[in-house]
Amino acid sequence: MLLIQDLVEQAQQGDHVALQQLLHHYQPDVTRFARRVCATPEDVEDAVQEALWIATRKIGALRVAGAFSRWLFQVVKHECYRLMRQLRGNTSLSEQLALSMAQTDQSELSHDLALAISNLAPLDCQVLVLRDIQALTTPEVAAQLGLSQAAVKSRLHRARQQLRQTLTEQYCLG
Template sequence: MADSSWPGERLVVAAQRGDVDAITALVSGSHPNVQRFARSLCATPEDAEDAAQEALIILYRKIGMLRASGALASWMFRIVRNECLRRARTMRTRAPLPEATVRSAEDVALQRIEAGRVAAAVAALPAEQRRVLIMRDIQGYSGRTAAEALGLSTAAMKSRLHRARSAVQQSLRATSEPAPGETHDDDQGRRP
């Protein structure tokens, strides 16, 4: 069953056949979802608006290239993601960092360590748990959409998601606690 917030499969098929009214309705019906994707992925609201418009232009021009009519959401997500990444790369090469946002080397290192810990915890998950966690918590898909994309019932998707979140939390707790007999730098040199 398709996510009701996306245009229906019949409309997609008609648009793929070149029906101009169907293409127009498809672009119009996809716009809110494409904007949501862009706002969640792009660095600035301006980039999000530009990425959403670019994605809708690609949808209008290349709907015939979509292989499976039921894959509209994932196709549009990839287009928006790629456009946001492209914009972020060009922004990084053009814009110097404002002085107000300069962080200390220690803050940057701590942020990288934390991001690395989270990435390692997610990477250590079994593939089926990792996929559902990424679709729901990172890509922002609805539960129904994620379940359908993974070929699961909603209950099975929720169960996997719960196990994945719990495993990540447990892994992060385990890596933040010192091992038995391990001391912190603050404890060295002190006598009880």
Template sequence: MALESVTLAPVPAELTEEAKAELELVNRARTGDTSAFSALIRQYEGKIFRLAMNITQNREDAEDVLQEAFLKAYEHLDQFQGNSKFYTWIVRIAVNQALMKLRKRKTDRSVSLDEQIDTGEDTVAREIAAWDPDPEVQYSQDELNGILTEAIDGLAPIYKTVFTLRDVDGLSTEETAEALDLTVPAVKSRLLRARLQLRDKLTRFFKRKGDDAFAYM
């Protein structure tokens, strides 16, 4: 690919050093620098694979989504404007690919990330028991990872996805909304439910010894 034939995204001065370095990687990838695109893959493949697993709940589909998302991103690198994070951009591609997988599995073509939302009373906290000040120190890193993973795996895909992007990966509410094509209020309500459900699940492990959880009225 000749350098003259590609349009590079300008690097805005107000970007953080991290964002500038990322945009430079994208620009190098646009000129055909395969090592730059490989670096982007190395940086984000784990998160994209986790996201794809969260949505499809199927290892084979998640693998396809991972591959299709990065290939599409490479193909359409010229459409990346550089005014959002590369991660937000590729998340959106991966979410679309994952939803297409879900649609293929169903005859109903109206599958969306929101379809499993119920509007029941799941924003009501059920377990009220104070936790130890540093509950995580009671467990080894492996045990803690097992507890956190099991709890998050028990959430419906939309809650899991919103929580992971927002609270684990550190996207803002607006970036999460953009990546998932949801409104900001929709992200906020799903985030609240996800946080409260996880809190309930973790209380079983982290509550202060001697404190019994009781039903919240």
């Protein structure tokens, strides 16, 4: 397969095969990015489809081939925001609050979540991390921590409840 920059240059010159290879290469990354930016799963699909369509139509206008990736991600971000604005006009106040939460800076949310997890009781924290973050099964967590499966389930439930309460209070979602 050709280098990305070569594909961009060929696509700019009208090579449809190069354009298809380029879009195929970027679609998974663009979709992951859109999941973090868009408000709903439906918006993710719409934003990615629209961004790829815009890229198809306007790649010839791109001045620097090396800027394609950054440009494409900006197009996706703008499409997500456009869809949120469009949805905002048709939503209630509570739905608008949820949309504004979707726009919250991801690093801020990650920081708040990490802080809330660190404030859990040590064993509850371990259970939550092993089960929900490292994706171990309940029997695996039980074996690793020397607990019964019932104790793991109980601690996991308690940890999730406490996280939910902390984040709900912090973001006024209740």
